[in-house]
Amino acid sequence: MLNRELSIVLESPRRVRPRYFDIPTVGSEGMLLKVEAVSICGSDAERYVGVKFGGRLSSPLPIIMGHEVVGTVDQIGVEASKHYGVKRGDRVVVEPYILCGRCRYCLTGYYQLCMNVRCYGINISCEEPPHLWGAYGQYMYVAPNSRVHKISNSVPKEEACLASTIGNAFRWVCTKGDVKPGETVAVLGPGPQGLATVMVAHHAGAGKIILAGTSIDRRRLRLGVEYGADHIVNVDEKDLLEAVSDFTSGEMVDKVICTTGSVKAISDAIRLLKPLGVCVIPGLTGGRAVPMLTDEIVTKELRIIGGLGQPWNVEAAIKLLESRKYPVGKMATHNLSLDEADKGLRLAAQEVEGEDPIKVVLTP
Numbered sequence: 032m033l034n035r036e037l038s039i040v041l042e043s044p045r046r047v048r049p050r051y052f053d054i055p056t057v058g059s060e061g062m063l064l065k066v067e068a069v070s071i072c073g074s075d076a077e078r079y080v081g082v083k084f085g086g087r088l089s090s091p092l093p094i095i096m097g098h099e100v101v102g103t104v105d106q107i108g109v110e111a112s113k114h115y116g117v118k119r120g121d122r123v124v125v126e127p128y129i130l131c132g133r134c135r136y137c138l139t140g141y142y143q144l145c146m147n148v149r150c151y152g153i154n155i156s157c158e159e160p161p162h163l164w165g166a167y168g169q170y171m172y173v174a175p176n177s178r179v180h181k182i183s184n185s186v187p188k189e190e191a192c193l194a195s196t197i198g199n200a201f202r203w204v205c206t207k208g209d210v211k212p213g214e215t216v217a218v219l220g221p222g223p224q225g226l227a228t229v230m231v232a233h234h235a236g237a238g239k240i241i242l243a244g245t246s247i248d249r250r251r252l253r254l255g256v257e258y259g260a261d262h263i264v265n266v267d268e269k270d271l272l273e274a275v276s277d278f279t280s281g282e283m284v285d286k287v288i289c290t291t292g293s294v295k296a297i298s299d300a301i302r303l304l305k306p307l308g309v310c311v312i313p314g315l316t317g318g319r320a321v322p323m324l325t326d327e328i329v330t331k332e333l334r335i336i337g338g339l340g341q342p343w344n345v346e347a348a349i350k351l352l353e354s355r356k357y358p359v360g361k362m363a364t365h366n367l368s369l370d371e372a373d374k375g376l377r378l379a380a381q382e383v384e385g386e387d388p389i390k391v392v393l394t395p
């Protein structure tokens with residue numbers, strides 16, 4: 032068994048199986064990661080229950096999922112070592128993307144939009160050699176043109192694997208939202224993305240942060256306060272517009288970030304903004320149309336911006352994690368072993384009664 036490793040394979044919706052694979056020998060530009068921890072992305076849970084994603088997010092089954100990962104460099108080729116600036120034994124975070132490095136999006140820094148993008152744990156089947164294309168396993172293969180970052184041993188593993196989640200938040204708050212010190216920010220949806228967004232908005236010096244969720248989000252809303260939310264709103268109990276108006280003495284907010292896929296929340300978002308405000312939308316509705324009062328966009332000269340992925344944002348996330356400024360680990364409510372992946376996915380899909388997970392982390 033020495034040259035074999037164990038990964039968890041999604042064969043069809045709701046069917047995950049352990050499977051042994053040969054441990055590959057990597058070439059000069061390749062790398063092999065020994066997985067230390069992988070967190071379950073909301074999209075993993077959706078794939079597990081059978082949601083079909085389109086385009087670059089569609090998954091060819093069977094697949095080894097997992098794209099939020101921290102591990103140590105187990106094997107690395109000479110060129111890869113030079114390129115990434117890491118050596119055997121280093122602890123690293125690997126971004127989900129494998130770049131083509133040639134298309135206009137790669138060349139202009141928007142590699143999450145790469146025309147030929149391949150993503151670990153998302154759109155490469157484990158039938159394709161060397162098979163280990165996802166992090167739900169003891170090892171993951173890291174192809175040439177990946178994005179690899181060193182991370183300090185001082186960051187606990189269940190926080191380190193959240194580097195891409197926090198990288199996303201840097202994208203919504205800083206790169207896209209351009210949140211300035213003192214500005215008022217509303218975050219709609221207190222899932223892991225929303226909580227990370229609150230944290231980064233606080234870190235960026237936002238003046239007032241409002242976090243909104245529903246009755247099922249009580250635990251998340253409370254954690255949001257620890258990450259810097261000044262006000263929380265349960266929209267099942269209070270009208271969001273009214274609440275935001277009260278908290279801001281009628282001025283409303285400079286920036287609103289919709290991490291939720293709720294049609295109603297996204298539809299309401301622009302009404303929360305003051306003139307010249309910005310609405311950043313990373314939340315996916317699953318193809319549902321969102322009705323919007325476009326007159327508000329015109330008469331307040333609003334800007335509405337999409338947000339996808341974390342190109343050039345993981346660096347800042349790692350720096351924040353290494354500072355140990357926020358209790359990031361409190362998001363990781365469930366730590367399971369890799370062979371409990373099935374349970375972990377059901378937890379992440381909010382299907383396990385009596386449990387209220389925020390983030391589920393798997394450890395091989």
Ligand SMILES: [Zn+2]
Pocket residue numbers: 072073074098
């Ligand atoms: Zn993800």
Ligand SMILES: [Zn+2]
Pocket residue numbers: 130131132133134135136137138142144145146147148
């Ligand atoms: Zn490209």
